[in-house]
Amino acid sequence: MKYAIVDIETTGGSAKSRGITEIGIVVTDGQQELKRWSSLINPYEHIPPRIEALTGISNEMVEDAPGFADVADEVEALLKDCVFVAHNVGFDYAFIRGHFEAMDRSWQRPKLCTVRLSRKAFPGLPRYGLGALCDAKGIRHVDRHRAMGDAEATVELFHQIAASERGQAAIADALKRGTRENWMPQHVAAAEFDALPDEPGVYWFLDSQGKPLYIGMSIKLQQRVRSHFSGTTASRKRQILLREMRSLKHELAGSEWMAAVMEDVRIRAHWPPLNRAQKQPRAYRTVVFYRDRQGRSRLAIRTQASARDAVRTFHSEASARAWLHEQVAAHDLNPELLGLGAWSSAEPVPREVHEANFEAAMVTWRDVASGWFIESGRTPDERGIIAVAEGHVRGYGFVEANDLNDHLRTAEGQSCLHELTQGLHPVAPSSTLDARLREEVLRNPTWVAQV
16 A cells, blocks of 8 residues: 655645645655655745745745646646545645645545544654654654655654554554544544434534634534535635644533524633624614504514514515515505505505504514423433523523423413423523524424413
8 A cells, every 4th residue: 555645835724715835745655655746836826924934935936836737637646546644634635635626626535644643653642743743753854844844754753653553553444434534633532523422412612722613503413513524625614623623522402492592502602713603793684663653553674783672583674574564464454554655555454453453463473472492301301491581582401301290381380380490591682592583483392382
């Protein structure tokens, strides 16, 4: 078997948006070098000063160098029939594959990571960066942060790994088709992935300090976590996770709705740097109620950052207006008083009729004021409870199934439920959850309205 030890230098950390400035490749049989090749590469973009200071590669040096497309055939020939090996292989592999894909060329090879292999071959070392491993294993490492200099050091490291019994077993295990070693971040213990069930819950991607980089939810945890790293995408988020993620953990939720509540609470408590969606100021289209100077009941569409006090919340004005049209027809209301104008030549609904019908309609629109969701628990003997007060999610938690009874739709049963839910985790007002709440009530048979 042949192995191509690869190292690249780039203009930045994102394989999706940055270029390659240098490639070094050494082909080996695991014991001795067979051939080598290296070249500066013109990235056709400016090399940032901090990258130039790190690598010593300047814009002037690559000005007359070939672009990746010019050397792609040679690179492909060198890597053909070889296992792709690199220190932090996800980084180098993503750049090479991404550059082939930018040329509309499909390319892939089996790959090995010398960081992960070193952890198994040489357990107990304090650090597994290339420089630290070279110092620990007596490997000569010259021209650091240059492609061939780092590739030469990685070759010697790989030879030492392949010469050890532990290393041989690690290589054989990692080359098994479909093994998680080929796609997981190299610093994350495989046991942490194995512990993930395909059940509803929340997952955390943590950095070296144990701080969350990203928090997500899914009804199938293991499948969702794998989707972040498998496939061919080379997003900035994926590159950061491959480089900085050190561990992962999860929490079971019992149901999709409970997982959504838990995820929202966790994100707003920690604000992980890669959770962008919740950080963006949202502009909801809300339908709000008010009385005009003549005392007439009216609805209007407003743009708000919060869904609080809204009759309904939508993600677009078109959907909000469509809903208002439906309510005019369903409840025989005056469209002009709902901000829709005179939409037909028919006589408008008289004020007295509008007011009477409007009051009845408001009861329908606000029929999710207070109550509980009784969800599946994390175990068969447990139930999840999500508390809603005045149209907002206010608390969540888990209780013993035996503590609930079959009479929750009665005042006596709800009194019992009130006692059980006193210890729920509080939930601060959340536009994200409020926007989903009505949908959950309509489709979820576990909803228990307060009587």
